[in-house]
Amino acid sequence: MLIVQKFxxxxxxxxxxxxxxxxxxxxTRKAGNDVVVxxxxxxxxxxxxxxxAEHFSTNPARAEMDMLLSSGERVTAALLSIALQEMGIDxxxxxxxxxxxxxxxxxxxxxxxxINPQSMKNVLKEGKVVVVAGFQGVNxxxxxxxxxxxxxxxxxxxxxxxxxxxLCEIYTDVTxxxxxxxxxxxxxxxxxxxxxxxxxxxxxLGAKVLQNRSVELAKKLDVxxxxxxxxxxxxxxxxxxxxxxxxxxxxxxxxxxxxxxxISLMGVKDRPGIASDIFNALADAEVNVDxxxxxxxxxxxTNIDFTVPVxxxxxxxxxxxxxxKSGEIxxxxxxxxxxxxxxxxxxxxxxxxxAAQAFSTMAKENININMISTSExxxxxxxxxxxxxxxxxxxxxxxxxxx
Numbered sequence: 001m002l003i004v005q006k007f008x009x010x011x012x013x014x015x016x017x018x019x020x021x022x023x024x025x026x027x028t029r030k031a032g033n034d035v036v037v038x039x040x041x042x043x044x045x046x047x048x049x050x051x052x053a054e055h056f057s058t059n060p061a062r063a064e065m066d067m068l069l070s071s072g073e074r075v076t077a078a079l080l081s082i083a084l085q086e087m088g089i090d091x092x093x094x095x096x097x098x099x100x101x102x103x104x105x106x107x108x109x110x111x112x113x114x115i116n117p118q119s120m121k122n123v124l125k126e127g128k129v130v131v132v133a134g135f136q137g138v139n140x141x142x143x144x145x146x147x148x149x150x151x152x153x154x155x156x157x158x159x160x161x162x163x164x165x166x167l168c169e170i171y172t173d174v175t176x177x178x179x180x181x182x183x184x185x186x187x188x189x190x191x192x193x194x195x196x197x198x199x200x201x202x203x204x205l206g207a208k209v210l211q212n213r214s215v216e217l218a219k220k221l222d223v224x225x226x227x228x229x230x231x232x233x234x235x236x237x238x239x240x241x242x243x244x245x246x247x248x249x250x251x252x253x254x255x256x257x258x259x260x261x262x263i264s265l266m267g268v269k270d271r272p273g274i275a276s277d278i279f280n281a282l283a284d285a286e287v288n289v290d291x292x293x294x295x296x297x298x299x300x301x302t303n304i305d306f307t308v309p310v311x312x313x314x315x316x317x318x319x320x321x322x323x324x325k326s327g328e329i330x331x332x333x334x335x336x337x338x339x340x341x342x343x344x345x346x347x348x349x350x351x352x353x354x355a356a357q358a359f360s361t362m363a364k365e366n367i368n369i370n371m372i373s374t375s376e377x378x379x380x381x382x383x384x385x386x387x388x389x390x391x392x393x394x395x396x397x398x399x400x401x402x403x
Contacts, residue, residue: 001166002034002124006134006156009043010173011230012076018042021171021230022083025129029089034124036163038134038156039080041072062107066136066146069108070096073133073152081131091129094119096144099130100162101137101155103145110145112137112154115162132159150211157214161221168223170210171230176237177202177209179401180254185393187402191252192235195242198252201344201378215239242346250347250354251399256392257340258385260290261313262370265304265320267330270297274328275304281319287312290340291373291382301330305371307382310336338370339388342380343395355379361398367391 005025012018021037029035049068053060077093084091100116120130134152139145147154153170160168177199178188194202196219203212209227218225218239228236242248268274275294282289292306308316313334323329348354358379362369367390371382383391396402 001032002036002163003028004036004038004156004160004163004165004168005171006038006152006169007040007171007230008152008173009040009045011171012039012041012080013043015079017230018076018079019083022080022087022089024171024230025080025084026087026089029129036120036124036130036132036159036165037080038132038152038159039073039076040134040152041069042076045072045075063143066107066144069146070133070136070144073135077131077133081129084129084131089129090127091131092123093131093133094123095133096136096155097138097142099132099159101158103137103139103147105139105141105143106145107143108146109148110137110139112147112158115158117159117162120159120163150214153211153214154217157217157221157223157225160223161217165223168218168225169236170214170225170227172209172227173229173231174209174227175229175232175234176227177239177253179252180392180396181256184256184389185254185396185402188396189402191237193238193240193245194252195245195248195346196239197242197377198344198346199239201342201375202253202255210239245346248346250351251343251345251401252347253344254392254395254399254401255342255344256388257342258388259310260307260338260340260382261310261316262305262307262335262338262382263313263316263320264333264335265323265329266332267301268304269328270300270302277328278304278319278323281322282308282316285315285319287316287319291371291380293371307338307340307371337385338382339385340380340382341388341391341395342378343399344378346377348377348379357398358395361394362391365390365394 007021081091081093102114103110103112123130134155136146176190178190180188182188199215203210225239226236290307295303320332343358367383367387369381373380
């Protein structure tokens, strides 16, 4: 088998942990597998480098930041390769450039455009372990670029796709994907398998184990992903095609997103195109709008409510202010004391009544639902933040996810 293994910052946080990673990689290699390892910078290293840059400038050039920040992963890759060689395992460290990762020109948040895997294939043919510095590539001009948040996961998935690897293992400090956050509900169970679509919903709804972009790319490239812990030998969770999952559970998980704010627009002029104008302006300001509710027009005005990530609230307010000043919106209000709780499961496609169960559970707990959004495999509800954990535990119990 050809296995791509990715180790995050906590997994390579110090020299002892890098040695632990080397031991794990060596065991995988000795079991007869070809191995490509993708590594992040040691935990805290990237923040340290950012601090160095900010010592000299409050707004350093992005191209220089890419040159600086990409060094953290190169250090880890070289150290891991040295550790493996010392154990008698042939290994070779590669930068993103040498691994053939080509990106677009957007510094600090580049997207991978293609991977030429020939250099990696050549090293694998020599019987060596390939150790790639994650989070980075080069653009068509040969400039170093970085991939933004979750970039090393992206590197690993893209490399697995380019090499047609049998498996891509993402090692973190948790043992897999759970039915909900175990810190909120101790009875949460680890899932053996989950579909790409369910994982995408959970990731977008607040589950922090994997980034959306990585799961989207894995689905596109048909890469079997396993997320597991680097600190124990426990089996992880397989993220795969829906058809690879024999028994599709009605509900797979409950997600909680506290990073939400609600914006209410009152007395909006009821004219054709007003919603288009408002939401296009928000899009131009790169505000990520989630749920939207518009009431029926009364007296030539209507009310519109929508949610955005808390981090986008300042930019959203600036956009709304322009419409208030122009007289197209009479009044506006903002509420950050909310959260979004969601029920996710591919089994919803073929079973009725899942949403009704969720609403009944909220009513039983005397929790008022402010907004509702549904898709084929998801029911999301905006509620007051003070009820967040009660809602998660109650829903987890309703769908018997601890069974």
